Amino acid sequence: MTSIFQHLERAAAGDRVSLHSVLSALRFNADGLIPAIAQQHDTGEVLMMAWMNRESLSETLATGRVCYWSRSRGKLWRKGESSGQHQQLRSMALDCDGDTLLLAVDQTGPACHSGRRSCFYIALEQDEAHITSSPMIDPDTLYGGTDGQR
Amino acid sequence: MTSIFQHLERAAAGDRVSLHSVLSALRFNADGLIPAIAQQHDTGEVLMMAWMNRESLSETLATGRVCYWSRSRGKLWRKGESSGQHQQLRSMALDCDGDTLLLAVDQTGPACHSGRRSCFYIALEQDEAHITSSPMIDPDTLYGGTDGQR
Numbered sequence: 076m077t078s079i080f081q082h083l084e085r086a087a088a089g090d091r092v093s094l095h096s097v098l099s100a101l102r103f104n105a106d107g108l109i110p111a112i113a114q115q116h117d118t119g120e121v122l123m124m125a126w127m128n129r130e131s132l133s134e135t136l137a138t139g140r141v142c143y144w145s146r147s148r149g150k151l152w153r154k155g156e157s158s159g160q161h162q163q164l165r166s167m168a169l170d171c172d173g174d175t176l177l178l179a180v181d182q183t184g185p186a187c188h189s190g191r192r193s194c195f196y197i198a199l200e201q202d203e204a205h206i207t208s209s210p211m212i213d214p215d216t217l218y219g220g221t222d223g224q225r
Numbered sequence: 226m227t228s229i230f231q232h233l234e235r236a237a238a239g240d241r242v243s244l245h246s247v248l249s250a251l252r253f254n255a256d257g258l259i260p261a262i263a264q265q266h267d268t269g270e271v272l273m274m275a276w277m278n279r280e281s282l283s284e285t286l287a288t289g290r291v292c293y294w295s296r297s298r299g300k301l302w303r304k305g306e307s308s309g310q311h312q313q314l315r316s317m318a319l320d321c322d323g324d325t326l327l328l329a330v331d332q333t334g335p336a337c338h339s340g341r342r343s344c345f346y347i348a349l350e351q352d353e354a355h356i357t358s359s360p361m362i363d364p365d366t367l368y369g370g371t372d373g374q375r
Contacts, residue, residue: 083356084360085360091353094349097349110260110274114271118269119269167349168346170347171338171339171347172344176349194325195319197247197319197323198317199318201286203241205241206241208238209238
């Protein structure tokens with residue numbers, strides 16, 4: 076059977092398809108989750124990767140405010156609900172085989188719970204690792220001392 | 226117990242740490258894999274997301290040629306080995322909780338098996354989906370008719 080994603084490989088820029096047909100073919104993992112990469116829309120900086128379930132994806136498309144699924148807390152995670160550091164959705168794209176999302180967002184302040192703009196701050200090289208950025212904000216200020224809340 | 230990643234949250238830009246201590250704390254999933262996002266180093270375009278195991282990560286750091294783990298083929302996947310569309314590693318970063326990699330790469334031609342520069346070409350909006358780019362190269366040319374080889 077040819078999947079919708081195999082069909083779309085041959086599509087041209089501007090071709091349209093029903094949202095329902097794409098969403099119903101999404102390839103969630105065994106836990107019902109799909110990885111979502113958040114990229115700052117104007118600078119191109121990759122801020123973080125988190126996970127969405129079907130409900131958080133629908134809510135994000137409907138409201139334009141990014142909502143993930145928190146695996147550690149087992150509930151919807153409206154980004155910024157405790158830190159105030161929201162993500163406004165600018166656009167969303169699905170990849171060729173329907174199992175990864177890329178979100179172009181407008182991030183308020185730091186995306187990372189450590190107080191840094193991006194979560195990707197541990198550089199790995201052939202023979203050492205080093206830290207590439209310092210926190211913009213003390214995480215104790217972000218969360219009022221409730222570590223781990225985002 | 227405090228993990229190395231909790232410790233590094235408070236580190237400052239430029240702080241160094243042993244590569245071994247970071248690599249040995251990497252949080253692979255139950256299949257022994259970690260997601261790796263590939264971003265074109267100069268334009269910032271997010272090209273694809275794939276998976277690495279410990280061996281493909283070590284090979285990538287050692288050789289500077291990006292090597293993933295192919296889940297569908299169950300073996301190391303040296304990006305471009307059949308298509309010629311290699312990825313040269315420019316730098317690699319790990320995220321705050323040690324479970325996602327971000328690779329800055331120099332991608333030769335299309336990263337996507339469909340012949341497009343990026344795998345993220347299906348835009349999802351509130352009420353429809355549409356295709357945002359056309360193939361740069363016919364995939365039959367890339368793979369000589371052997372679909373699915375990358």
